[in-house]
Amino acid sequence: METDITLDAVCFPSDDVVAREIEGEIIIVPLVAGIGDADDELYTLNDTGQAIWQKLDGHRTLKDVATALVAEFDTPLHEIENDALGFAGEMVRRGILVASQKKQ
Amino acid sequence: MTSTIEIQQFSLWDKLRDKRVPLSFDIEVTARCDNDCRHCYINLPEGDKAARERELTVAEIGDIAEQAAKLGAMWCLITGGEPLIRPDFPEIYLMLRRKGLLVSVFTNATMINEGHVALFRKYPPRDVEVTVYGVTRKTYERVTRKPGSFGMFMNGLNMLMNNGVRVRLKAIAIRSNLAEQGAIAAFCREKTKDYSRFDPQLHLRYDGDPMRNGEINAERLTPREVVALERADGERMKSMQQNCSTLINDEFTHQGCDHLFHCGAGNGSFNVGYDGTFRLCSSLCQANTVYDLRKGNLADAWFNFVPRVLDMRSHRKEYLDSCRSCPLVNLCLWCPAHAHLETGELDGATPYFCQVAHARADNLIV
Numbered sequence: 001m002e003t004d005i006t007l008d009a010v011c012f013p014s015d016d017v018v019a020r021e022i023e024g025e026i027i028i029v030p031l032v033a034g035i036g037d038a039d040d041e042l043y044t045l046n047d048t049g050q051a052i053w054q055k056l057d058g059h060r061t062l063k064d065v066a067t068a069l070v071a072e073f074d075t076p077l078h079e080i081e082n083d084a085l086g087f088a089g090e091m092v093r094r095g096i097l098v099a100s101q102k103k104q
Numbered sequence: 105m106t107s108t109i110e111i112q113q114f115s116l117w118d119k120l121r122d123k124r125v126p127l128s129f130d131i132e133v134t135a136r137c138d139n140d141c142r143h144c145y146i147n148l149p150e151g152d153k154a155a156r157e158r159e160l161t162v163a164e165i166g167d168i169a170e171q172a173a174k175l176g177a178m179w180c181l182i183t184g185g186e187p188l189i190r191p192d193f194p195e196i197y198l199m200l201r202r203k204g205l206l207v208s209v210f211t212n213a214t215m216i217n218e219g220h221v222a223l224f225r226k227y228p229p230r231d232v233e234v235t236v237y238g239v240t241r242k243t244y245e246r247v248t249r250k251p252g253s254f255g256m257f258m259n260g261l262n263m264l265m266n267n268g269v270r271v272r273l274k275a276i277a278i279r280s281n282l283a284e285q286g287a288i289a290a291f292c293r294e295k296t297k298d299y300s301r302f303d304p305q306l307h308l309r310y311d312g313d314p315m316r317n318g319e320i321n322a323e324r325l326t327p328r329e330v331v332a333l334e335r336a337d338g339e340r341m342k343s344m345q346q347n348c349s350t351l352i353n354d355e356f357t358h359q360g361c362d363h364l365f366h367c368g369a370g371n372g373s374f375n376v377g378y379d380g381t382f383r384l385c386s387s388l389c390q391a392n393t394v395y396d397l398r399k400g401n402l403a404d405a406w407f408n409f410v411p412r413v414l415d416m417r418s419h420r421k422e423y424l425d426s427c428r429s430c431p432l433v434n435l436c437l438w439c440p441a442h443a444h445l446e447t448g449e450l451d452g453a454t455p456y457f458c459q460v461a462h463a464r465a466d467n468l469i470v
Contacts, residue, residue, distance in 0.1 A: 018204035022176050023119060029204045033228050 005062070005089045007081055009099040012058035017096050019053070026050050028096055035095045043096065048073070052087050056097070062088055126406055128179035128373045129172055130386055133196060134159050135378045137186040139212055139248040141237065143278045143323045144316075145309045145387075145445075150189060158379040162192050164398070166199050168376060171402035173203045179230070180205040183386075185378065188215040194223050206230045214253055216260030224269045233272045234261055239291045243284045265295065275302035277333055278323040285333060302337070304330045305437045305460060308445040310377075310389045324456065327463035335467065344468055362417040362424060364440045364450050366433075370410040384413060387441035390450055392416070416440075418451035426453055435468075436461035 005011075013019055016032040028043035045053055051072060055065045066080040073080060091097035135155050137147040148155045160168070169180065180200050187193055188211055200207050213234045224232065234257075238244035244254035264271050273292040277285055289302065306324050308317045325333070334340055369384040376382060382395040382405045393413045395405040418424070427438050428451075438457045440450040447454065 018202060020173065020204040022178075023123075027178075027204075029206065031201055032226055 005085055005092060005099055006101075007063035007066070007085065008061050008101055009088065010058065010061055010101070011056050011088045011092070011097045011099045013056070014096055014098050026053055030096075043094075048083055049087050052084050124371060125176035126172060126372065126374055126402075127177060128181070129177055129376060130181040130183055130373070131160075131165060131168070131376045132183050132185060132378045132386070133165065133187050133193070134185035134190055136189050137184060137212070138189055138214055139186070139250050139253055141248050142280055142319050143247070143276060143306050145307060145320070146185060146311075148185070155378070159190070160376075160378060160380050162195050162199065164380060165196055166203075168380075168397060168402060169200050169203045169205065173205065175402065175406060178204075178206055179208070181208045181210065183210040186212055186215065188220065194219065197223065197229075198227060201227050208233060210235075211260075212248075212253075212257060213260030213264065214256035216263050218263070221263050221267045221269065224264070225267055228270065231270045231272050232264055233274060234264075236273050236275050236288050236292055238281045238284050239287045240284065243281050246280045247278065261295075272296060276306075277302050277304040277325060277330075278306065279325065280323060282325065282329065286336070289337065302333070304333050305457075307387060307437060307442045310387070310445070312445070327460045330460050331463045331467045334464065344464075362419055362428070363414070364416045364418055365414050367439055369441075370414050374406065374410075382409070384410060385441060387439075387445060389441070390444045393450075416450070420451050422453065423451035427451070430461075432461040432465050435464045 014035075016030065016035055018029045018031055020027045020029065026045050026049075028045075030041065030043075051069055052065055055068055060068070062084045063081065066077060066084045069075075069080050069084075070077050088097060088099060092099050132146070135146050135148045136150050136152055137144070138150050139147065140149070141147060169177075172180070182193075182197065182200070187196075187209060190196065197207060197209070208230045209232045211232060211234060213232075237247040237257075238254070241254040244257065245251060248254075261271070273296050275285070275288045275292060281288065285302070304325055306320050308320055334344065365384075367385075369388065374382060374384060375386040375388075376397065377394075380396060380398040382397050382402070383389065384393065388394070393416075395409045397405065400409075418428070427433070427436075427443070430436070430438075436457050437460065438454060442457070443452045443454060444450050446452060446457075
Protein backbone atom coordinates (compact mmCIF):
# COMPACT_ATOMS: atom_id res chain seq x y z
CA MET A 1 0.00 0.00 0.00
CA GLU A 2 1.46 3.38 -1.00
CA THR A 3 1.09 6.30 1.35
CA ASP A 4 1.17 9.96 0.40
CA ILE A 5 2.80 11.38 3.47
CA THR A 6 4.10 14.92 3.19
CA LEU A 7 5.99 17.06 5.61
CA ASP A 8 2.72 18.82 6.41
CA ALA A 9 1.29 15.60 7.80
CA VAL A 10 0.52 15.29 11.49
CA CYS A 11 1.07 11.74 12.64
CA PHE A 12 0.02 10.04 15.83
CA PRO A 13 -0.12 6.47 17.12
CA SER A 14 -3.09 4.41 16.02
CA ASP A 15 -5.56 3.20 18.62
CA ASP A 16 -4.84 -0.24 17.18
CA VAL A 17 -1.43 -0.47 18.82
CA VAL A 18 -0.02 -0.02 22.30
CA ALA A 19 3.40 1.57 22.59
CA ARG A 20 5.41 0.76 25.66
CA GLU A 21 8.80 1.93 26.82
CA ILE A 22 10.85 -0.78 28.47
CA GLU A 23 14.46 -0.36 29.48
CA GLY A 24 14.71 2.71 27.28
CA GLU A 25 13.37 0.93 24.20
CA ILE A 26 10.03 1.59 22.59
CA ILE A 27 8.10 -1.58 21.92
CA ILE A 28 5.00 -1.43 19.79
CA VAL A 29 2.46 -4.13 20.50
CA PRO A 30 -0.26 -4.64 17.90
CA LEU A 31 -3.68 -4.70 19.53
CA VAL A 32 -5.95 -5.62 16.65
CA ALA A 33 -5.64 -8.16 13.87
CA GLY A 34 -4.12 -7.00 10.61
CA ILE A 35 -1.45 -4.72 12.01
CA GLY A 36 1.88 -5.44 10.37
CA ASP A 37 2.64 -8.19 7.93
CA ALA A 38 2.31 -11.30 10.04
CA ASP A 39 1.06 -12.60 13.35
CA ASP A 40 3.11 -12.83 16.47
CA GLU A 41 5.06 -9.67 15.96
CA LEU A 42 6.32 -6.86 18.05
CA TYR A 43 8.01 -3.79 16.71
CA THR A 44 11.09 -2.05 17.95
CA LEU A 45 12.49 1.24 16.75
CA ASN A 46 16.09 2.22 16.22
CA ASP A 47 17.44 5.43 17.73
CA THR A 48 16.24 7.63 14.88
CA GLY A 49 12.82 6.00 14.77
CA GLN A 50 12.53 6.30 18.51
CA ALA A 51 13.43 10.00 18.45
CA ILE A 52 10.84 10.67 15.77
CA TRP A 53 8.19 8.59 17.56
CA GLN A 54 8.65 10.47 20.80
CA LYS A 55 7.94 13.77 19.07
CA LEU A 56 4.76 12.63 17.35
CA ASP A 57 2.34 14.32 19.68
CA GLY A 58 -0.62 14.69 17.36
CA HIS A 59 0.05 18.41 16.90
CA ARG A 60 3.46 18.72 15.28
CA THR A 61 3.83 18.24 11.55
CA LEU A 62 6.62 16.00 10.31
CA LYS A 63 8.44 19.17 9.32
CA ASP A 64 8.17 20.43 12.92
CA VAL A 65 9.46 17.09 14.14
CA ALA A 66 12.39 17.13 11.75
CA THR A 67 13.27 20.70 12.72
CA ALA A 68 13.21 19.79 16.40
CA LEU A 69 15.54 16.86 15.76
CA VAL A 70 18.22 18.77 13.84
CA ALA A 71 19.94 19.88 17.01
CA GLU A 72 19.75 16.41 18.58
CA PHE A 73 21.31 14.60 15.65
CA ASP A 74 23.62 17.24 14.21
CA THR A 75 22.39 16.25 10.77
CA PRO A 76 21.20 18.46 7.89
CA LEU A 77 17.50 19.22 7.97
CA HIS A 78 16.76 17.67 4.59
CA GLU A 79 18.22 14.33 5.69
CA ILE A 80 16.10 14.26 8.81
CA GLU A 81 13.03 15.26 6.82
CA ASN A 82 13.67 12.32 4.51
CA ASP A 83 14.06 10.01 7.51
CA ALA A 84 10.84 11.31 9.04
CA LEU A 85 8.96 10.85 5.78
CA GLY A 86 10.30 7.32 5.35
CA PHE A 87 9.55 6.39 8.93
CA ALA A 88 6.04 7.82 8.90
CA GLY A 89 5.25 6.26 5.54
CA GLU A 90 6.29 2.83 6.72
CA MET A 91 4.43 3.13 9.99
CA VAL A 92 1.27 4.39 8.34
CA ARG A 93 1.45 1.54 5.83
CA ARG A 94 1.66 -0.93 8.69
CA GLY A 95 -1.26 0.70 10.49
CA ILE A 96 0.83 1.76 13.46
CA LEU A 97 0.58 5.49 12.81
CA VAL A 98 -2.34 7.53 11.59
CA ALA A 99 -1.63 10.60 9.45
CA SER A 100 -3.69 13.66 8.78
CA GLN A 101 -2.87 16.92 7.06
CA LYS A 102 -2.48 19.87 9.38
CA LYS A 103 -5.46 22.15 9.27
CA GLN A 104 -4.52 25.71 8.38
CA MET B 105 14.08 2.55 11.50
CA THR B 106 11.50 -0.05 12.38
CA SER B 107 12.27 -3.65 13.08
CA THR B 108 9.66 -6.34 13.02
CA ILE B 109 10.59 -9.15 15.31
CA GLU B 110 9.08 -12.40 16.30
CA ILE B 111 8.54 -12.75 19.98
CA GLN B 112 11.07 -15.53 20.32
CA GLN B 113 13.72 -13.27 18.82
CA PHE B 114 12.92 -10.39 21.07
CA SER B 115 16.33 -9.29 22.34
CA LEU B 116 14.81 -7.57 25.33
CA TRP B 117 13.89 -10.95 26.84
CA ASP B 118 17.53 -11.65 27.68
CA LYS B 119 18.23 -8.09 28.68
CA LEU B 120 15.28 -8.04 31.03
CA ARG B 121 15.87 -11.51 32.40
CA ASP B 122 19.35 -10.50 33.48
CA LYS B 123 17.76 -7.75 35.52
CA ARG B 124 15.23 -10.06 37.19
CA VAL B 125 12.24 -8.45 35.57
CA PRO B 126 8.84 -10.19 35.80
CA LEU B 127 8.48 -10.78 32.08
CA SER B 128 5.35 -12.84 32.37
CA PHE B 129 2.62 -13.68 34.79
CA ASP B 130 -0.32 -16.01 35.08
CA ILE B 131 -3.57 -14.77 36.51
CA GLU B 132 -6.17 -17.23 37.73
CA VAL B 133 -9.29 -15.13 37.32
CA THR B 134 -11.40 -17.78 39.02
CA ALA B 135 -11.06 -21.20 40.64
CA ARG B 136 -14.59 -22.10 39.55
CA CYS B 137 -15.25 -24.33 36.58
CA ASP B 138 -18.23 -25.66 34.68
CA ASN B 139 -16.55 -29.07 34.57
CA ASP B 140 -15.73 -31.24 37.56
CA CYS B 141 -12.58 -33.00 36.33
CA ARG B 142 -11.36 -35.82 38.50
CA HIS B 143 -7.72 -34.82 38.33
CA CYS B 144 -8.06 -31.06 38.73
CA TYR B 145 -5.87 -29.30 41.28
CA ILE B 146 -7.99 -26.18 41.61
CA ASN B 147 -11.58 -26.47 40.39
CA LEU B 148 -14.44 -25.37 42.57
CA PRO B 149 -18.10 -25.66 41.59
CA GLU B 150 -19.45 -23.12 39.14
CA GLY B 151 -21.94 -21.83 41.70
CA ASP B 152 -19.53 -21.58 44.63
CA LYS B 153 -20.65 -18.26 46.02
CA ALA B 154 -17.81 -17.85 48.52
CA ALA B 155 -15.22 -18.46 45.83
CA ARG B 156 -16.93 -16.02 43.51
CA GLU B 157 -16.97 -13.33 46.16
CA ARG B 158 -13.24 -13.68 46.72
CA GLU B 159 -12.41 -13.28 43.04
CA LEU B 160 -10.46 -10.24 41.94
CA THR B 161 -12.61 -7.60 40.31
CA VAL B 162 -11.87 -6.25 36.86
CA ALA B 163 -10.49 -3.10 38.46
CA GLU B 164 -8.22 -5.10 40.76
CA ILE B 165 -6.95 -7.20 37.87
CA GLY B 166 -6.35 -4.01 35.91
CA ASP B 167 -4.40 -2.53 38.79
CA ILE B 168 -2.19 -5.61 39.11
CA ALA B 169 -1.65 -5.71 35.34
CA GLU B 170 -0.73 -2.04 35.32
CA GLN B 171 1.83 -2.63 38.05
CA ALA B 172 3.17 -5.66 36.18
CA ALA B 173 3.48 -3.72 32.93
CA LYS B 174 5.37 -0.97 34.73
CA LEU B 175 7.81 -3.58 36.01
CA GLY B 176 8.32 -4.82 32.43
CA ALA B 177 5.83 -7.66 32.02
CA MET B 178 5.11 -8.47 28.39
CA TRP B 179 3.15 -11.69 28.56
CA CYS B 180 0.11 -12.68 30.54
CA LEU B 181 -1.74 -15.95 30.78
CA ILE B 182 -5.40 -15.86 31.77
CA THR B 183 -6.24 -19.12 33.45
CA GLY B 184 -8.51 -20.58 36.09
CA GLY B 185 -10.62 -22.58 36.90
CA GLU B 186 -12.42 -21.82 33.71
CA PRO B 187 -11.87 -18.14 32.84
CA LEU B 188 -14.87 -17.96 30.52
CA ILE B 189 -17.16 -18.70 33.43
CA ARG B 190 -16.84 -15.04 34.33
CA PRO B 191 -19.32 -12.91 32.41
CA ASP B 192 -16.77 -10.09 32.49
CA PHE B 193 -14.10 -12.20 30.78
CA PRO B 194 -14.19 -10.07 27.59
CA GLU B 195 -13.65 -6.95 29.66
CA ILE B 196 -10.72 -8.55 31.52
CA TYR B 197 -9.18 -9.85 28.31
CA LEU B 198 -9.40 -6.57 26.44
CA MET B 199 -8.18 -4.59 29.39
CA LEU B 200 -5.06 -6.77 29.61
CA ARG B 201 -4.46 -6.42 25.87
CA ARG B 202 -4.81 -2.65 26.15
CA LYS B 203 -2.02 -2.65 28.72
CA GLY B 204 0.25 -3.79 25.88
CA LEU B 205 0.43 -7.36 27.14
CA LEU B 206 0.57 -10.42 24.91
CA VAL B 207 -2.20 -12.56 26.27
CA SER B 208 -2.73 -16.31 26.22
CA VAL B 209 -5.88 -17.99 27.47
CA PHE B 210 -6.33 -21.44 28.96
CA THR B 211 -9.86 -22.71 28.51
CA ASN B 212 -11.76 -25.97 28.23
CA ALA B 213 -13.60 -24.35 25.28
CA THR B 214 -17.02 -25.53 26.46
CA MET B 215 -18.31 -21.98 26.97
CA ILE B 216 -16.92 -20.43 23.79
CA ASN B 217 -19.58 -18.36 22.08
CA GLU B 218 -19.76 -16.04 19.10
CA GLY B 219 -18.86 -13.08 21.26
CA HIS B 220 -15.60 -14.71 22.35
CA VAL B 221 -14.76 -15.62 18.78
CA ALA B 222 -15.42 -12.07 17.58
CA LEU B 223 -13.26 -10.75 20.43
CA PHE B 224 -10.38 -13.08 19.61
CA ARG B 225 -10.64 -12.35 15.91
CA LYS B 226 -10.47 -8.62 16.38
CA TYR B 227 -7.96 -8.62 19.23
CA PRO B 228 -5.96 -11.80 18.69
CA PRO B 229 -4.56 -13.64 21.69
CA ARG B 230 -1.07 -15.03 21.54
CA ASP B 231 -2.84 -18.36 21.68
CA VAL B 232 -5.79 -20.15 23.20
CA GLU B 233 -4.75 -23.40 24.83
CA VAL B 234 -7.36 -26.11 25.17
CA THR B 235 -6.98 -29.41 26.98
CA VAL B 236 -8.35 -32.50 25.27
CA TYR B 237 -9.60 -34.86 27.97
CA GLY B 238 -10.90 -37.42 25.51
CA VAL B 239 -12.05 -37.72 21.94
CA THR B 240 -15.20 -39.70 22.61
CA ARG B 241 -18.13 -38.53 24.64
CA LYS B 242 -17.76 -41.44 27.04
CA THR B 243 -14.13 -40.81 27.89
CA TYR B 244 -14.32 -37.02 27.88
CA GLU B 245 -17.27 -36.98 30.23
CA ARG B 246 -15.79 -39.69 32.43
CA VAL B 247 -13.04 -37.16 33.13
CA THR B 248 -15.15 -33.99 33.35
CA ARG B 249 -18.14 -35.62 35.09
CA LYS B 250 -20.41 -33.22 33.26
CA PRO B 251 -23.00 -34.65 30.89
CA GLY B 252 -23.02 -32.82 27.57
CA SER B 253 -19.55 -31.35 28.05
CA PHE B 254 -18.00 -33.26 25.14
CA GLY B 255 -20.43 -31.75 22.66
CA MET B 256 -19.85 -28.30 24.13
CA PHE B 257 -16.08 -28.79 23.93
CA MET B 258 -16.21 -29.89 20.31
CA ASN B 259 -18.51 -27.03 19.41
CA GLY B 260 -16.26 -24.49 21.12
CA LEU B 261 -13.09 -25.90 19.64
CA ASN B 262 -14.56 -25.92 16.15
CA MET B 263 -15.77 -22.35 16.53
CA LEU B 264 -12.27 -21.23 17.47
CA MET B 265 -10.52 -23.18 14.75
CA ASN B 266 -12.99 -22.39 11.99
CA ASN B 267 -12.53 -18.73 12.69
CA GLY B 268 -8.77 -18.74 12.55
CA VAL B 269 -8.10 -18.27 16.27
CA ARG B 270 -4.69 -19.65 17.10
CA VAL B 271 -5.39 -22.74 19.17
CA ARG B 272 -2.98 -25.06 20.86
CA LEU B 273 -4.08 -28.40 22.17
CA LYS B 274 -2.67 -30.36 25.04
CA ALA B 275 -3.58 -33.50 26.85
CA ILE B 276 -3.45 -34.93 30.31
CA ALA B 277 -2.87 -38.63 30.72
CA ILE B 278 -4.82 -40.09 33.61
CA ARG B 279 -6.42 -43.40 34.56
CA SER B 280 -9.81 -42.33 33.18
CA ASN B 281 -8.54 -41.59 29.67
CA LEU B 282 -5.48 -43.80 29.45
CA ALA B 283 -6.98 -46.14 26.90
CA GLU B 284 -7.69 -43.22 24.61
CA GLN B 285 -4.26 -41.58 24.69
CA GLY B 286 -3.32 -42.71 21.20
CA ALA B 287 -6.54 -41.37 19.77
CA ILE B 288 -6.15 -38.12 21.72
CA ALA B 289 -2.66 -37.62 20.30
CA ALA B 290 -3.90 -38.33 16.77
CA PHE B 291 -6.79 -35.90 17.24
CA CYS B 292 -4.46 -33.16 18.44
CA ARG B 293 -1.96 -33.71 15.64
CA GLU B 294 -4.72 -33.58 13.08
CA LYS B 295 -6.10 -30.34 14.46
CA THR B 296 -2.89 -28.43 15.06
CA LYS B 297 0.63 -28.62 13.76
CA ASP B 298 2.50 -27.99 16.94
CA TYR B 299 0.97 -30.56 19.26
CA SER B 300 3.60 -32.31 21.27
CA ARG B 301 2.44 -31.94 24.80
CA PHE B 302 0.81 -34.34 27.12
CA ASP B 303 1.29 -34.44 30.82
CA PRO B 304 1.41 -37.85 32.45
CA GLN B 305 1.94 -36.66 36.02
CA LEU B 306 -0.53 -35.10 38.41
CA HIS B 307 0.10 -32.99 41.46
CA LEU B 308 -2.32 -32.53 44.32
CA ARG B 309 -4.75 -29.72 45.00
CA TYR B 310 -3.93 -26.22 46.17
CA ASP B 311 -6.70 -26.32 48.76
CA GLY B 312 -5.56 -29.69 50.12
CA ASP B 313 -9.09 -31.11 49.97
CA PRO B 314 -8.51 -34.71 51.14
CA MET B 315 -11.42 -36.20 49.21
CA ARG B 316 -10.38 -34.54 45.96
CA ASN B 317 -6.75 -35.45 46.58
CA GLY B 318 -7.89 -39.04 46.92
CA GLU B 319 -9.51 -38.78 43.51
CA ILE B 320 -6.31 -37.37 42.02
CA ASN B 321 -4.29 -40.20 43.53
CA ALA B 322 -6.69 -42.68 41.98
CA GLU B 323 -6.12 -41.09 38.56
CA ARG B 324 -2.33 -41.26 38.74
CA LEU B 325 -0.63 -43.62 36.33
CA THR B 326 1.88 -46.17 37.50
CA PRO B 327 5.54 -45.47 36.71
CA ARG B 328 5.40 -48.26 34.14
CA GLU B 329 2.41 -46.64 32.43
CA VAL B 330 4.08 -43.22 32.37
CA VAL B 331 7.14 -44.71 30.71
CA ALA B 332 5.06 -46.68 28.23
CA LEU B 333 3.26 -43.52 27.16
CA GLU B 334 6.51 -41.66 26.71
CA ARG B 335 7.99 -44.52 24.71
CA ALA B 336 4.93 -44.52 22.47
CA ASP B 337 5.55 -40.88 21.61
CA GLY B 338 8.58 -41.08 19.33
CA GLU B 339 9.09 -37.35 19.17
CA ARG B 340 9.03 -36.94 22.91
CA MET B 341 11.30 -39.91 23.45
CA LYS B 342 13.81 -38.65 20.93
CA SER B 343 13.86 -35.24 22.56
CA MET B 344 14.33 -36.76 26.00
CA GLN B 345 17.18 -38.95 24.77
CA GLN B 346 18.86 -36.01 23.09
CA ASN B 347 18.65 -34.06 26.32
CA CYS B 348 19.60 -36.97 28.51
CA SER B 349 22.77 -35.30 29.68
CA THR B 350 20.84 -32.35 31.05
CA LEU B 351 17.96 -34.41 32.39
CA ILE B 352 20.24 -36.64 34.39
CA ASN B 353 22.96 -34.89 36.34
CA ASP B 354 25.83 -37.18 37.19
CA GLU B 355 27.09 -34.66 39.63
CA PHE B 356 24.53 -32.40 41.17
CA THR B 357 25.39 -28.82 40.37
CA HIS B 358 24.36 -27.32 43.69
CA GLN B 359 25.91 -29.96 45.88
CA GLY B 360 26.20 -28.88 49.48
CA CYS B 361 23.74 -26.03 49.18
CA ASP B 362 20.76 -26.08 51.53
CA HIS B 363 18.55 -23.63 49.67
CA LEU B 364 15.14 -25.04 48.88
CA PHE B 365 14.59 -23.38 45.53
CA HIS B 366 16.83 -24.27 42.62
CA CYS B 367 14.24 -23.79 39.91
CA GLY B 368 13.39 -20.66 37.99
CA ALA B 369 10.59 -19.63 40.34
CA GLY B 370 10.57 -15.92 41.02
CA ASN B 371 13.20 -15.11 38.43
CA GLY B 372 11.11 -13.98 35.49
CA SER B 373 7.51 -14.78 36.19
CA PHE B 374 4.88 -14.95 38.87
CA ASN B 375 1.35 -16.14 39.46
CA VAL B 376 -1.70 -14.39 40.84
CA GLY B 377 -4.41 -16.49 42.41
CA TYR B 378 -8.08 -15.68 41.99
CA ASP B 379 -8.19 -13.93 45.37
CA GLY B 380 -5.15 -11.74 44.73
CA THR B 381 -2.59 -14.09 46.23
CA PHE B 382 0.85 -13.58 44.73
CA ARG B 383 2.83 -16.78 44.27
CA LEU B 384 6.23 -17.45 42.77
CA CYS B 385 4.67 -20.20 40.69
CA SER B 386 1.16 -21.55 40.48
CA SER B 387 1.80 -24.56 42.71
CA LEU B 388 3.63 -22.79 45.51
CA CYS B 389 0.91 -22.27 48.10
CA GLN B 390 2.70 -22.71 51.41
CA ALA B 391 1.66 -19.92 53.77
CA ASN B 392 5.15 -18.44 54.16
CA THR B 393 5.64 -18.25 50.41
CA VAL B 394 2.56 -16.27 49.38
CA TYR B 395 1.83 -12.54 49.47
CA ASP B 396 -1.53 -10.81 49.52
CA LEU B 397 -1.64 -8.25 46.73
CA ARG B 398 -4.83 -6.85 48.19
CA LYS B 399 -2.82 -5.68 51.19
CA GLY B 400 0.43 -4.80 49.45
CA ASN B 401 1.73 -4.11 46.00
CA LEU B 402 3.50 -5.95 43.25
CA ALA B 403 6.82 -4.11 43.49
CA ASP B 404 7.05 -5.02 47.18
CA ALA B 405 6.14 -8.62 46.41
CA TRP B 406 8.64 -8.87 43.59
CA PHE B 407 11.61 -7.00 44.98
CA ASN B 408 11.30 -7.64 48.71
CA PHE B 409 9.18 -10.71 49.31
CA VAL B 410 10.43 -13.02 46.54
CA PRO B 411 14.11 -12.81 47.57
CA ARG B 412 13.12 -13.80 51.10
CA VAL B 413 11.29 -16.86 49.79
CA LEU B 414 14.17 -17.80 47.53
CA ASP B 415 16.47 -17.66 50.51
CA MET B 416 14.48 -20.32 52.38
CA ARG B 417 16.56 -23.33 53.38
CA SER B 418 16.20 -26.77 54.78
CA HIS B 419 18.63 -28.46 57.13
CA ARG B 420 16.72 -31.72 57.27
CA LYS B 421 19.19 -34.51 56.65
CA GLU B 422 16.68 -36.75 54.91
CA TYR B 423 16.06 -34.01 52.37
CA LEU B 424 19.69 -33.05 51.89
CA ASP B 425 20.63 -36.68 51.35
CA SER B 426 17.77 -37.47 48.97
CA CYS B 427 15.79 -35.01 46.81
CA ARG B 428 18.25 -32.15 47.37
CA SER B 429 21.09 -34.07 45.80
CA CYS B 430 19.25 -36.44 43.47
CA PRO B 431 20.67 -36.57 39.94
CA LEU B 432 17.21 -37.33 38.58
CA VAL B 433 15.60 -34.11 39.76
CA ASN B 434 14.96 -32.95 36.19
CA LEU B 435 12.98 -36.11 35.49
CA CYS B 436 11.00 -35.78 38.66
CA LEU B 437 7.85 -33.88 39.55
CA TRP B 438 9.44 -33.12 42.89
CA CYS B 439 9.97 -29.50 43.78
CA PRO B 440 9.35 -27.63 47.04
CA ALA B 441 5.90 -26.55 45.84
CA HIS B 442 4.76 -30.07 44.93
CA ALA B 443 6.42 -31.45 48.04
CA HIS B 444 4.29 -29.11 50.10
CA LEU B 445 1.12 -30.18 48.29
CA GLU B 446 2.00 -33.83 48.90
CA THR B 447 3.42 -33.79 52.38
CA GLY B 448 2.68 -30.40 53.93
CA GLU B 449 6.43 -29.73 54.00
CA LEU B 450 8.52 -27.92 51.41
CA ASP B 451 11.27 -30.47 51.86
CA GLY B 452 9.19 -33.63 52.10
CA ALA B 453 9.83 -36.60 49.85
CA THR B 454 7.16 -38.25 47.71
CA PRO B 455 7.81 -41.92 46.95
CA TYR B 456 5.51 -41.88 43.90
CA PHE B 457 7.48 -39.07 42.24
CA CYS B 458 10.67 -40.91 43.05
CA GLN B 459 9.42 -44.14 41.48
CA VAL B 460 8.33 -42.36 38.30
CA ALA B 461 11.64 -40.50 38.01
CA HIS B 462 13.64 -43.72 38.36
CA ALA B 463 11.46 -45.51 35.82
CA ARG B 464 11.92 -42.66 33.36
CA ALA B 465 15.68 -42.65 33.93
CA ASP B 466 15.91 -46.42 33.43
CA ASN B 467 14.01 -46.01 30.20
CA LEU B 468 16.38 -43.33 28.96
CA ILE B 469 19.56 -45.10 29.90
CA VAL B 470 18.67 -48.48 28.42
